[in-house]
Amino acid sequence: MLKLLIFSLILNLYQVNSLQKRFPFDDNLCGIMSESAGLIHGGKLSKKAQFPWMAIISTENLGIWSHYGSGSLISHKHVLAYAGSVSYHDNSNKLIPVSVDRIKIYLGAIEYEKLDEPGSLKVGVEKISNHPFVRKVLPSLYVHQISILTLDQDVIFTQFIRPVCLWPFKSDLSEIVGKEAYAVGYGRDETGKDSLIRKHVRLTIQENCDNFFERELKFQNETELFCAKGNENEGPCMYDSQLYMKIEQNWFIKGISSTIETLENETCNMNRQTLYEDIEQHVPAIQLLMLE
Numbered sequence: 001m002l003k004l005l006i007f008s009l010i011l012n013l014y015q016v017n018s019l020q021k022r023f024p025f026d027d028n029l030c031g032i033m034s035e036s037a038g039l040i041h042g043g044k045l046s047k048k049a050q051f052p053w054m055a056i057i058s059t060e061n062l063g064i065w066s067h068y069g070s071g072s073l074i075s076h077k078h079v080l081a082y083a084g085s086v087s088y089h090d091n092s093n094k095l096i097p098v099s100v101d102r103i104k105i106y107l108g109a110i111e112y113e114k115l116d117e118p119g120s121l122k123v124g125v126e127k128i129s130n131h132p133f134v135r136k137v138l139p140s141l142y143v144h145q146i147s148i149l150t151l152d153q154d155v156i157f158t159q160f161i162r163p164v165c166l167w168p169f170k171s172d173l174s175e176i177v178g179k180e181a182y183a184v185g186y187g188r189d190e191t192g193k194d195s196l197i198r199k200h201v202r203l204t205i206q207e208n209c210d211n212f213f214e215r216e217l218k219f220q221n222e223t224e225l226f227c228a229k230g231n232e233n234e235g236p237c238m239y240d241s242q243l244y245m246k247i248e249q250n251w252f253i254k255g256i257s258s259t260i261e262t263l264e265n266e267t268c269n270m271n272r273q274t275l276y277e278d279i280e281q282h283v284p285a286i287q288l289l290m291l292e
């Protein structure tokens, strides 16, 4: 309880102090993609040097390791993940991080099941810190849904393993509406037979969200949400996709997906929007969790 109180006090201080200020970032270190020229529209397979901050989260259950979500490398030692993919619910529906020996992270890997991919790295996790206010408010929505995984070693950056920048700007939605963004995650092909492969989809940030998200948007009193939509009949049909935007020379993480519009048969509707939780509001919390 005391920890929560201190946490909110520090967060408030941070927010008051940084109203005018941007968070600093090292533009030589983060958000650098050496092969962005090949980025194309639609749900395309990524090349190895594209989105080099993508992390695969693998967890063990009853002796079997399986893909459980994706994350973003944000420093030599930290991965930002969707809290739901590294936690379980206790009796009171609280999100409790899984035990660290049941989780492994793959970096620099395009294909999940190909274990010894050149240039890839498998690392363990020392600590999982969920945002203290993460909460499931609807079956389809978590708020403050972020978790910081501290790796058990400092990783060396290469062309295939590099961090993404945290969103350092104070921005209004109006400043990003109509801009291009990329959702990246690990998916299978249509047959579902191939191994999981890193894929990306180009999206556009929307000014308004569809009525479909009416219930979720009621929680804008607790968190900042926005919608993005795929181009040319391609949507981010991956639950744990994170959203990246390029500003000048660097790539930034801007959102973490919350809710997708499904068809009546529960399959993803690629022509519709995806609801994202904005990362901007969480940057101070992320920085605090990285210090923990």
Ligand SMILES: *[C@@H]1O[C@H](CO)[C@@H](O)[C@H](O)[C@H]1NC(C)=O
Residues within 6 Å of the ligand: 218, 219, 221, 222
């Ligand atoms: C925000 O709004 C929702 C829906 O109206 C409500 O259930 C929730 O308690 C509100 N949260 C806060 C912190 O006021």
Ligand SMILES: *[C@@H]1O[C@H](CO)[C@@H](O)[C@H](O)[C@H]1NC(C)=O
Residues within 6 Å of the ligand: 263, 265, 267
């Ligand atoms: C779900 O419905 C859509 C549109 O009605 C259809 O195109 C698609 O094949 C269906 N998928 C499955 C798995 O039934």
